[in-house]
Amino acid sequence: MSELKIASESPKWVASLNNPPAHRSKNTSIPDPPGFPSSQPSAVSAKQKKDAAKIEKAAPRKAPTPDEMDTLKVKKAWEVALGxxxxxxxxxxxxxxxxxxxQIFxxxxxxxxxKNPIMGILATNQAFERFESDSNRSKIIQVKLAYVAMQxxxxxxxxWxxxxMGLLPTTRSDWLAWETQREPLEHAVFAL
Incomplete structure (x- = not known):
């Protein structure tokens, strides 16, 4: 009797959590993605089987040629240079x-x-050593020059x-210590 009373007093979400709704059957008009067969083997269509067979028979990716690698390295180097x-x-x-x-800020x-551009200029060779090879050395030099120009x-x-902020000595008053005193052409004397 007390259990029935507790169940009737519990919120609605507790009851739905303890008793989830029944699982609906899968819509068979939508095919499963390739490589993810459905849990029901009878629902797999012939087209899905062909697609899975094509994926399995696909040739493995061929290794890139040295020219392709050099082109890719130069493209990545340009991305670093323009960063x-x-x-x-x-x-x-x-x-x-x-x-x-x-102010402090x-x-x-x-x-x-x-600091950042000076450190970048000093670390130019380290930034591009992973992209450099014997066949693309001239292109990497151009990239390095562009990188230094950006820095x-x-x-x-x-x-600027x-x-x-007024910290650069660009006005004449900033250089007064090196100015010589002018010699006057005339002297004035007080008369009594």
Missing amino acids: PIKGLPMTGIMMYMSGNSL SIMMVFMAF LVALALGI KLNQ
């Missing part, structure tokens, strides 16, 4: 939004704008930010 330029719009926006005053942005563009963005 630095893809981040420049975001870096430029961040630098613009950080303002021109000397703008100083860190300028530091990273200089220099990124470095120029850091220089330094100039905007």
Whole structure:
């Protein structure tokens, strides 16, 4: 009696969880994907059997030729070479939004704008050594030059930010220590 009372007091979702609905029969008009036969062997059609046989009889993939590998390596090298330029719009926006005053955030942005391209230029050979072979060496040199050019563009963005912050000595007043004092042409004397 108490069990009946507890079952009637339990929520509806508990009852549906304990007693799931009956499994519906599979729609036979939709074929199974190739390689995934249905659990009911009688439902497999002749077309599905042919498709499975074709997949099994398919020739294994042939190994790429050295020319194809070199072409693929050069394409991947170009992707690496153009990588630095893809981040420049975001870096430029961040630098613009950080303002021109000397704050910790703008100083860190300028530091990273200089550090990343310099480290990239220094690690150029390591970045492309996995793509380089004897047959594609001349093409990889072109890719390396493009990579260095992209890093220099990124470095120029850091220089622009330094100039905007007023940290580059570009005005005459920045060089006053090296200016000589002018000799006056005339002297004025107070008269009494």
